[in-house]
Amino acid sequence: MAIPSESTVVIVGTGVVGVVIAEQLLDAGIPVLMLEAGPRVPRAEIVENYRNLPLAAKGNPIECYPSRDWAPHPEPAGAGKGYLQLSGADSYAQSYVRYAGGSTWHWAGTCWRLTPADMQLHSRYGVGRDWPFEYATLEPYYARAEHKLGVCGPDDPALQWPPLRSRPYPMPALPFGPGEARFTEVVKELGYHNIPCAQARNSGMPYDDRPACCANNNCVPVCPVGAKYDAATALSRLEAKGAVIVENAVVWRVETNARNQIEAVHYYDPQKQSHRVTGKLFVLACNGLENPKLLLMSADARNPNGLANSSDQVGRNMMDHPQITMTVTLEEPYWAGVGPVVNSGIMETSQGDFRSEHAGAYFRFNNFARNRFVTFDALKKGLVGKALDEEIRRMTACTADIVAAHEILPDANNRLTLSSQKDWLGLPKPAIHYDVGDYVRRSARDYSLPIARNIAAAMGATDMAFSKQFNQSKHIMGGTIMGLDPATSVVDADCRAHDHRNLFLPGGGAMPSTACGNSTLTMVALAFKAADALVAQAREAV
């Protein structure tokens, strides 16, 4: 089939944000062309990649998604090695997937909502930024997102986060494994509530033509059966509705016209031939790093600092959830690894007036099977025979990781720019300067790590070890930040670029605050909000 060179709406990126918007447009009868930088790969290939990885590599979710030369993503070897050029006090070492289906291929499926307070940090606590609308505005989009992705969660409001909902979850919460159940009992004695995690995973029933979860404990890096939502599961349905999806199409320039509206995008194919696609409306949904990179790369005479960048905020305010992992050794067995990999969390510790001074934190019991974490250590002890078997079993049962994930404030100095280093196509690599800042460091020192130590003691830990640095949660936010003032923000309340009325930049990049919970559900809620605006605007344009 010949690849079209025009469409009513052109969407760059086939991750969760792109496919959700595409489906809303298609359902409204509006033609969509989707351009994906990477390949389209069957699930079985990724599962086999995972199974064939050596044990030491199984913990890195990106290793079963090898980059294509033309679409590098960060990875320890291969085409994506050294793709991110990092500097600053902390390392913005992200992981994302440039494949059709995007990074939900390897997400855990966690779907926490923001709270009203999370969206009003400045007005309530005098730090960060407020959102341009309140929780009540976002709530219906959350509900749509939960039903689109198939999010399971508890019916009991006491177990919901937050218990401010217009519709029930489409599926009940998943049961806890033994480790989560014991962890919940223990932290309750400290006054904390470990509640079921809302998650995009089919609970006890098929949903959206996908099967029920059966505890493969491999949500990250890939659900082998598609019980967890990932955007790749939607691609065929979109095509059945009329979408044209072009894979291996690396958009490298967004073109403006004399009215400073978007006229076209240009993409390279793997033979390095460039193609031009025109449209009426354009959506850049190609990841929180790739979006600002593409806007900066597209600088022209009318927009010398890059598109959508009259505010000079494109690529600034890069955020994530800086996390510290506490590994505990326990006297009693907890048996992490039964059920999905993330299934619960303590969210209440993310809220409070302390946010005027330091970040909140969310705690979770990581439910990954521990074998791959402990086997090398057991072997290193030189044990053999029954002693070796017993040590592996003991360490698998009686060790656990507790993660403290922090919110972070937008800081203009945490910035993505274009590196002088080039990728395979000759396009600049992203350079990111990053420092988690004192707001986070104070939290770790005075708040989150003391709580973690109390939890470890309550669990009966005989040993505890903390990660030596803030690690990234791979929740990329902030690079095209949202606001009402075009002088200080990139997009408006519908994720529409202030500078270009027919350009939408939905997703994590728009989020003015991070809260502590994973960002994807909020990204999808923003995608629905943007989709409504796109549908209305597309009808104007006809």
Place this chain on the structure above:
Amino acid sequence: MNRKDALSGLNVTLSRRQVLFAGLVMAAGTALTSALPAFALPVSNGSFANFMALSRLLVNHQLDEGVGLRMMAQLEQEQPALASAVSQILAIATAHNATTVEEFFPAIPEGKLKALAHTIIFGWYTGCLSPKRGVKAFAFEQALTYHTTLDVITIPSYGISGPNNWSRPNAPVAAMPRF
């Protein structure tokens, strides 16, 4: 039976049970080769039988011979004198009338032979020969680390329960599964 011909000049006596065991290993090894992928074939049947016999003495569990063949092929690339070293360790085990690793492992001299014994054990438990990221794996489901906990923990990417059927009492650590 004198094993001088079979085991690189070693002159040790085997019990009737050991002879039967070795014969079974040889037969299994011969039968297996026809079903194995081509890349696994360069090793000789005699060397492979010895390698599996040693593996079963070092790791006292049911061992998959396909895994053994792939592991041995990798080891031979790293250690040209593998067959000789295997025979030397086997001789030590035989000299101790060992049927379990605990019965002869302390007698293996420190140095290359002990390191090889550890490597073979490492291979059976992890499915690769090193804790480095870039090594080639030769086993996943059969890596024995997963089998020490198979009564409780799913081998990642496989499921052992039905939908929402994983709530269960906490299992004791002491009850090691048989594998």
